[in-house]
Amino acid sequence: MTERWSRDQVLALAPDASSQKAAQGVAAAGKWSLRGTTGTVLYGECKGSGAKPYLAAVDLSEPAYRCSCPSRKFPCKHALGLLLLWSADGVPAQEAAPQWVTEWLDGRAERAARSAARLDAARARLAAGDDGPQPGPDPSASGSGLSASGTDPSASGSDLSASGIDLGIPFGAGAGVGQGGQGGGVPPGSGGRVESVRHQRVAAGLAELERWLADQVRQGLAGAQEHDWDGLAKRLIDAQAPGVAGVVSRLARVRAEEGWPGRLLEEYALVNLLAVAYRRRAELTEPLAQTVLIRTGFPVTREEVLAGPPVRDHWDVLGRRDESQDRLTARRVWLRGRRTGRPALILSFAPQGQPLDASLVTGTTIDADLTYYPGAAPLRALVATRHATIPPPAAPPPIAPSPAARSAAVPPGVPPGVPPEVPPGVSPDEALDEVAWVLAEDPWTESWPLVLTGVIPGRTAIGGLPLHPRAHDPWRLIAVSGGRPLTVAVEWTPQGLRPLTTWDDDGTTVIL
Secondary structure (H helix, E strand, C coil), rough: CCCCHHHHHCCCCCCHHHHHHHHHHCCCCHHHHEECCCCCCEEEEEEECCCCEEEEEEEECCCEECCCCCCCCCCHHHHHHHHHHCCCEEEEEECCCCCCHHHHHHHHHHHCCCCCCHHHHHHHHHHHHHHHHHCCCCCCHHHCCCCEEECCCCCCEEEEECCCCCCCCCCCCCCCCCHHHHHCCCCCCCCCCCCCCCHHHHHHHHHHHHHHHHHHHHHHHHHHHHHHHHHHHHHHHHHCCCCHHHHHHCCCHCCCCCCHHHHHHHHHHHHHHHHHHHCCCHHCCCHHHHHHHHHHHCCCCCHHHHHHCCEEEEEEEEEEEEEECEEEEEEEEEEEEEEEEEEEEEEEEEEECCCCCCCCCCCCCCEEEECCCCCCCCEEEEEEEEECCCCCCCCCCCCCCCCCHHHCCCCCCCCCCCCCCCCCEEEEHHHHHHHHHHHHEEEEEEECCEEEEEEEEEEECCCCEEEEEEHCCHHHHHHHCCCCEEEEEECCCCCCEEEEEEEECCCCCCCC
């Protein structure tokens, strides 16, 4: 039995505001001639404009969505409306689902089994020392800097499974280090091995960047103009360093911010550090050298990442943030493992107007294997395998006979009196120690997920840690707190914290 989601959690799945409004319009029992749930799947028949009702189903274990309506939005209003009914306890339990639902579930199970078999075969080849077929030519050689890894095979027509769309690299950074071809280049520390043509081009482009930065500092920051950064970014694209080009192209936004001289100088220093690190990468440790190549823009295939060592845990989905740039929308979903304490970033991309990955619901906990992209402070990951749905945790007894018994009633790391649905957190001091470690390993880190516990939010800070300028006055968070300490998931950035999610006294997820 899947734990029932809150209304906030359901509406957060909507692709846009109009879908939220439309979903609430069909979230009435009278709109559905049939509706039911078997505990792990919801299904229903919703009246439409035609003679036949629309058939909608939601597999709660992913989640994944199916609807016979012609909508190209994902999930559609009918799936969202069915979820809203379920969140309000408006979907009756049934022993079995109709045939069209079981056929859909059987098809999904077959595709998952084939995918798992391919993944096991890839890991077996890796363990045997056979990397299998080498990757093709590096897509960034054409200047795009994007490698397209496919979508879920079941994501066709109106049956859209939620494994998402992944174009390979985050904004301003490459996705990893290729194994062969132009994208792979020379492994760190390879000494006298002849470098690839791409490495020579990147080296020339970053040498020009170092000279340009030195001139900028010598002449003064006030003379920096937007067209200077645009021209430099285009030359870095031509030099096949798309990761650095992405960072340079964002400098115009820094110039428009308050207190821009200090921020611009910080960005210049980090870009210069990256250029120097690339030039001296043979002297770096293997993980740090991989990080440098990642930040420069050398890609790694999705298959290579999935073939890496899996990390299994119960992962709390802390929150997500969508960001648009050019003609792409990126979705960042933050996870944190309950046993390992490891954070993870699941990153997916889609062209604007196309569906994004909706498989990770904020406030839920998934039992899954994650595989990480390489680096000195690994953060970005892929969900390799999802296991059975985690049952809702038992609530602690209202009166514990002893402090030891009370502590045993909740997960490790959760203070006594906190509902077990709330992820374990750390104090602000412990959070700062973690961030300090991350920056020591990867000084180019731009964000990191944290769970703060026992903190009181204010208008400009949480637990004494400053908020991001765009996150000031978090009135909803302040209202949930009511002046009392609470647990809040945040995204750390060099400019301050971005609140993601909090939990009220009953353990209900409140998305900020």
